Amino acid sequence: MSPPGPRTAHVTGPATSPPGPSWDHPGGTARRRSPWRPVPSPGPAARPPATGPAATVGSVSSEQNGDGPAPEEPGPEARPAPRTLAEDLRARDDAALAALLRARPDLLSPVPGDLTQLATRAGTRASVVRALEGLDRFTLQTAEALAVAPPPGAAGPTVRESLATLLPGEEAAERLPRALDELRARALVWGDGDGGGENPRLVRTARELLGSPSPTGLGPPLAEAVGTARLSPARLQEILGAAGLPATHDPVSAVSALTSLFTDPDRMSALLDGAPEGAVPLLRKLEWGPPHGTVDVANPSRPVGWLLDRALLVPAGPDGDRSESRGERADRSDSGGGTAAAGTVVLPREVALHLRGGRAHREPQPVPPAVAEERVHPPETVDAAAAGQALAALATVEELLGHWETEPPPVLRAGGLGVRDLRRAAGLLDVPEQQAAFWAELAYAAGLVASDGEVDEAYAPTPAYDDWLRAAPPERWALLAAAWLAATRVAGPVGERDTKGKALAALGPGLDRGPAPDVRHRTLTLLAGLPPGTRPDRASLHERLRWERPLQAHRDPHRTGRRPADGTDRGPAPAPAPPDTPPAAEEAPVTLRDRLAHWTLEEAELLGVTGRGALASFARPLLGPTVPGERAPAAPGTAPAAAAGTHGGAAEALRNGRPREEQEAEAAEAVDRAARALAPLVPEPLTEVLLQADLTAVAPGPLERELSAFLGLMADVESKGGATVYRFTPESVRRALDAGRSAADLHSFLAGHSRTPVPQPLTYLIDDVARRHGRLRVGAASSYLRCDDDALLAGLLADRRAAPLRLRMLAPTVLASAAPPDQLLARLREMGYAPAAESAEGDVLLGRPDVRRTPPRRPPEPVPDRPPLPDAALLTAAVRAIRAGDHAATLPHKPKAPASTPPDGGLPRTVMADALATMQSATLTGTPLWIGYVNADGAASQRVIAPVKVEGGFVTAYDHTADEVRTYPLHRITGVAEITED
Known part of the structure; x- marks a missing residue:
């Protein structure tokens, strides 16, 4: 996430103040006292170095990990307040460190050697951006407010008091402690106590990303703006005089005096009361951002000149110094010299905060927006519709792969399915091409189809397809749904062009979207939170998703535009709204997250996860234990409501950071529970059809596989839906005869699988085709x-x-x-x-093509956009290793048994039994050890390790010397000593 560049707004000419409370401007309504309190001149956080007389104004020092020292505040605690992020992490317990590593798993690649390394890595730009992307809107607003909050002073308010003004409202005040706790848990904020204490400190990188330019629409502090403009001492004296402040020749004192004026509500209101007509409306145009505007700096109008003369607007560059007298400017203008006619000005942060009444955001959003209900259906209707669609999904996948097993489509040279083959599949399934791509991708994600790997590569079913066919319909559906939830590949972009201008093909490269599983899970979880049978309003659903992850709304990096059917270019997506635009007024851009949510709703309906837009009850077990209303299937003879679900879902099991074996077992359990929940809604496969005199057969439900395959061989599918209609034609009957069936076989099979007698027209058709078949x-x-x-x-x-x-x-x-x-x-x-x-011997050759299968293939591995969540064992070992490394970095080595210390002062030799006992004890207590080790070449070395496991004659430990986890044979360890304090 790169902070957006400054945007400019033309502020010349009349402007109307935006609606809202009026904050002390001339000719306005009654004054309202601003809660913003004066503070000392705020030191700009992480600004570029400025030159000129005011270059040193507001400069701050930095310490280790990029964070300046917190002000020392005496208190009753014996433990001093942390001065850096590393000291804050050092004061946390193991559970807090494990929570940090779980929330930010990128910090574990590789495991940091000590807490200083952990703090340094937590402050890198890439890691901070990833951590910010996991925040909800109000927690992010809290971080944004911290980035623009003034630092605490001896007489000024604390940071928490400033946050109460920056984020006003009872709901915001109630939610603020939790937001600060979340920021501190992610090591984005540090300080003394929960949520960073009274003066929480935002890490420097986050301040750089969120401070200037700020997503709140605030400009830089006055000190930074003056330093950037390189105003001369003479110009500063003019500004002080115009503002009614005493003169001073010290630029730092001059800026400090102006800052005190701008942060004093009464004095600031009095200053604006004396503004000429049109001056305050100009400020109002920049009040909520962007804070930059274009004016005529050389010959400003009276309102603009009045604002520039009092530093209420400051030139945004060094060529806007108006230090010369008006006469000198006039002479220079007449002679044709001087600066450019137009320049950019910036509204200082202190002035904007006064105009806003001290608020950082137009509207803080501490409460997530509710997902509105569009329509409510009876839950039974929803489940019935979803179950019907689930069966249709199974039939569609089976029909597609049944065709590909005899006529496998070729693989493109660059990978993927060709346009003609996709169009042919769409015609076969009688669906749009985009849906055909979805069914192909679904089968691929489930491991049912893959490339055969031959010289002339083609897509064909895998051996897993045969196992899938043998399973019961509910289990087959649950396997497909679980594969869809976990897949990072999406079919939505098929047909679009990538950044190189190449069309994206189904089953081809370029379709992985890392956030897809998370967006699917969050979207369906929101549906699960609604009353059963409720179809959500999509606009409110998208707004809720934006609130939950506002920074994950980035555009699709693989997309340049869809390739429409007419060949025209639809152009780029609309630009995002200005910062702090109210959600109701924002024109939602086409972002990757919004597109993924849209595809999720569409695909869930096709797959039968939802019915009529509402989540089906049998799909809830796939989402996890936190989903409202999810129940485990009842045991035989037990009422369904008697068993409450306690296990996680397939999607959740792959995201919760437990060992992979446990995840796979839980995912299999979730699939089984979903299948059992669907089973009562799925009718038993039929063994009979209704033969009619018009040469059709009607299957009022799903058929047994043998019957379905035979009918598909000797008849063509005419229509699908609640019932499937097959039509017998001379060509379809001939197809069955070509496959080796005789007329007697056809008559016998139809008689045994028809509820009614076989109609005479069908009998005549079979006999007539059989009589002519093979004569030539x-x-x-x-x-x-x-x-x-x-x-x-x-x-x-x-x-x-x-x-x-x-x-x-x-x-x-x-x-x-x-x-x-x-x-x-x-x-x-x-x-x-x-x-x-016929063959060379005169025997009839069967016309049925061979069935193709690929070698055994594994389903495609997901391509996540972030590191996997660490399991509990890794977290425990990592915390122990970090603690041990930090301990080793701060304490001296002291052998435990000095009596056997060699003359050179090295590590003493230890009896094997004592060494084994010491390492087993260290594994349980997390104590770091100092060991002597001889490798296979006879080279001796000493290492500091944190043992994780002792088993089978080996010790597995984190080696601080090599900065990685290693395994050492016990017989090569010559000595062991604990690392203890003197």
């Missing part, structure tokens, strides 16, 4: 055609439609063709014949 035989000549019916061959030879085949008679019952056998077969079938292929 095709072989290789290039190809030949033989038939016992001379008249049939003579008619075929005279048929003009057969001219492309270049037929010629070899014998009364044999014709030769120049076309290959497969082309000859296809052409004859197009002409209405029913030929059969």
Whole structure:
């Protein structure tokens, strides 16, 4: 997250003050006393060095980890207040350090050697940006307020008192302690006590990111603005005189006097009361940001000149010094010399805060916005609709992969599915191409389809697809839903162009979006928090997601624009609103998070996770134990309401930082619970269909796999929905005969799986096609055609439609063709014949293509946008190692058994039994050890380790010398000593 560059607003001309309370401006309403209190001149945090007379104004010193020392405040505690972030971390207990590492797992790569390294790493820009992205809006507003709050002084308010003014309101005051605790837990704030005490300190990097320019719309402090403008001492004297302040030749004292004036509500109000007409409205235009505006610095209007003469507006660059007299400026203007006609000015922070009444934000948002209800359906209706869609999802995936197992689509050279193959899949499934891409990506995420790895690569089902087919429908659906929740690949960008201008292909590279699992989980969790059967208002849902992670609204880095069907470019997404724009007035930009949330809602409906826009009850176990209303399935003979869910979901299990084996077991349990919750809503597979006289068969529900496969072979699907309609045609019956079925087989199968007698038209159709099937035989000549019916061959030879085949008679019952056998077969079938292929021995060849399978493949690994959460064992070992390293860095080494110390003062030799006991004890207590070690080459060394595990003749420990976890054979350890204080 890079802070946005300064934006300018033209402030010349009349302006209207924005609505809201009036804060002491001429001709306005009654005065309202600002709660902002005067403080000493605030030292700018992390500003660029300025030059000139005022360059030293507000300068601050910095210490270790980039944080200046906190003011020393005497108190009754024996422990002194921490002066740096490292000292603050050193004062925390192990649980607090583990919580920090869990909240910011990037700090563990690699494990820091001590607390000083941890503090340094926690203050790096990349890590701070990642930590800020995990904050909700009010916690972020608190950090933004800390970035612009004045430092505490001897007579001024504390930082907490300043925050109460910067973030006014009862709800904000109630939520503020928790926000500060959250910031301190993430090591973004440090200080003495909970939430950083009375004077919490924001880490320097966060101050740089949030301070200037500030997301609050505030400009730099006066001291920084004056230093940037490089105002001359003469110009400062003019400003002091115009403001009615005593003259001083010290630039630091001059800026301090102006700062005291601007932070005194009464004196500031009196100053603005004397402003000329139009001056205060100009300030109001910059009040909520951006704080920069463009004015004519050389020849300003009267209101602008009045503001510049009192430093209520300050030139934003060094070429705006108006230190010469008005006469000199006039002479210079007449002669055609001087500065540019227009320049940029900035509104100092102290002036803006007075105009705002001391508020950092237009409206603090301590309470998350509620997700509005768009419509409420009966929960039973929602579950029924979702269950029906879940079955349709299973049928769609099975139909797609059933086609690909016989006609696998090729893999593009760059990877992915070609446009033609995607279009063909969409036609097969009778869905839009975007949905076809989703079903292909879903099967890929579940490990059901993959590249076969051959020379001519193609996508084909994996062996896992066969296992999936053998599972019950509820279990098959739960596996698909769990894979979708955990996948980082998304189908939404398919068809768009990446940053290189290449179209993104389904199953191809460039579709991973790291935040996708988190956005899916948070979106569905919000749905779960609504009353059962409630469909949310999407606008309010998006606003809630923005509140939860306001800094994760970045644009899709892989996207330059969608490729529309008409080939036109829809242009870039709209620009974001200015800082601090009220949510109701903000035109929501097309951000990655908003797009992911939109895709989540659309895909959840397709998959059956939701029904009619509301979350299905059987999908709740997949989301985790914190989801409202989630219940475990009841044991046999128990009422469903009797068993309360206590386990996590599949998505949550992969995010909660526990050992991988435990995560996988919990995810499998969540899948099982979701399948059991869906089972009562799924009808039993049917073994019969309704055959009708119009050559159709109606399946009123899901069919058994054998029946479904047979019907798919001898009939074509005509329509889908609550019931599936199959149509029998001569071509479909011939397809079954080509696959090796006989007419008797077809009659027998239909009679055994029909609730009604087989209609005569269907019987006649089967017999007629079977009678004609195989009368013509095709072989290789290039190809030949033989038939016992001379008249049939003579008619075929005279048929003009057969001219492309270049037929010629070899014998009364044999014709030769120049076309290959497969082309000859296809052409004859197009002409209405029913030929059969035969081998060189004259046997009929089955026309059913071979079923393709890939070698065993693992599902694609997610590509997260952040490090994985550490498990409990890693956290415990890391905290021990950090403590041990910090202890070793601050305390001297003292052998435990000096009696056996060698003459050179090295580490004493230790009996193996004593060494083993010492290391086992250190594993339990976390005590760091000093060991002597001889490697395989006989080289001796001494190391400081933090033992984690002693097992099988080896000790696993964090080695502070190598800064990594290592394993040492016990027989190579020559001595062991605890590291103790003198």
